[in-house]
Amino acid sequence: MKPAPFTYHAPDSVAAALALKAQLGDEAKFLAGGQSLIPAMNFRVAQPAALVDLNRLAELDFVRVEAGELRLGALTRQRQLERHPLVKRHARLMWEAVPHIAHPQIRNRGTLGGSLAHADPAAELPVIVTALNGRLRALSARGERWLDAAQFFLGLFTTALEPDELLAEVALPPLPPDSGTAFVEVARRHGDYALLGVAAVVTVLPAGPQVRLVYLNAGEGPVVARQAAEAAQGRALTPPVIDEIAAVAAEHDLQPIGSLHASPEYQRHLARVLTRRALVTALERAVEAP
């Protein structure tokens, strides 16, 4: 047996799951797709006293559009995000990023909510939900609240969820007209955690384009490049301006910590290259936008 012993609960309603978590507290973990939690348990890095398995909660597995917003249940499998026509139509950025998550066998189990609640700074989905100004619905036996992505991700593997709260749903608002998006990353092999990645959103306005850049593996969570966005304000995105924006992001907005495979300097180099590529593509798509 690899994992340490735990008690197992498989509630068949959200209400029952919330009651269990309220009763068991922080020693219990919700089990969604398990593609990060179970490896951590196999190594005994994680030793929760109890698991509350969410996999019977079909009510958390949905993709729909409500009042123009894309609504995604937390238990939606990543494979479903990759294939669902509504995701492609309403959140092309997410549709473009999901195939970079591990491998099909992992995406068949891995869930949207699990990835967001795990809050790995190298993960794609937290970056995408941040770039699209998503809102996250947290449920507990006490009630519900909605959090903006900016409030939700607090740092390394840390979110604003209270011990009794369950991430139930994500809402992605539509982008303004004349917007384009792009996601690019560099990994050593397809499916590995990326050395660096960026999501770009460009909106073409009469006063000039607006740029939003969010990075993965460049800090303690999704890193929003505020200084780069300021540097872009009101300027035509010509190649020299794009170079300048990429340099500001790489030098001033990112805090890459480096790893065995990529020094912080190399990560900054990647940030410059990938930011240029992402901005050029996002701008093209913004101009093409219907």
Next chain:
Amino acid sequence: MMHSVTVTINGRTYTRSVEPRLLLSDFLRHDLDLTGTHVGCEQGVCGACTILLDGQPVRACLMFAVQADGHTLTTVEGLGTPDKLHPLQQAFWEKHGLQCGYCTPGILMTLVAFLQETPDPSEAEIRAALSGNLCRCTGYQNIVAAARSAAQTMRPAAGGE
């Protein structure tokens, strides 16, 4: 506390009592003696333990046996028999798609699902489909060749040769 699990594997239904921490991969091998499913890294990277859960390939090492309750699984034992190999197994035989064979059950289960969804794959699509399975012997060339060959024989009559 022990939990009861009832699961249908390769058309046969099994009921066992398990500890919650028992991995599905260990359950298959140790409790059911279905040792065709191999165990490599136990962190979801190598793909040796890939099986089909309700028709979709997943890592058996990243699920607990108790979670398989009520589901339908296919393991490599469900593909063919030594006398009558599955067309994919036949293609691996003919194209030398294996050497030591450790990774092979996981690769077969990955490809059998892939070829059902993608009956006429390009080489790039085959390589992408194989990205989640490590083989340290073959250099993948013959695995890709086997997948291409199997795609031809498995395709519905219209496309078969």
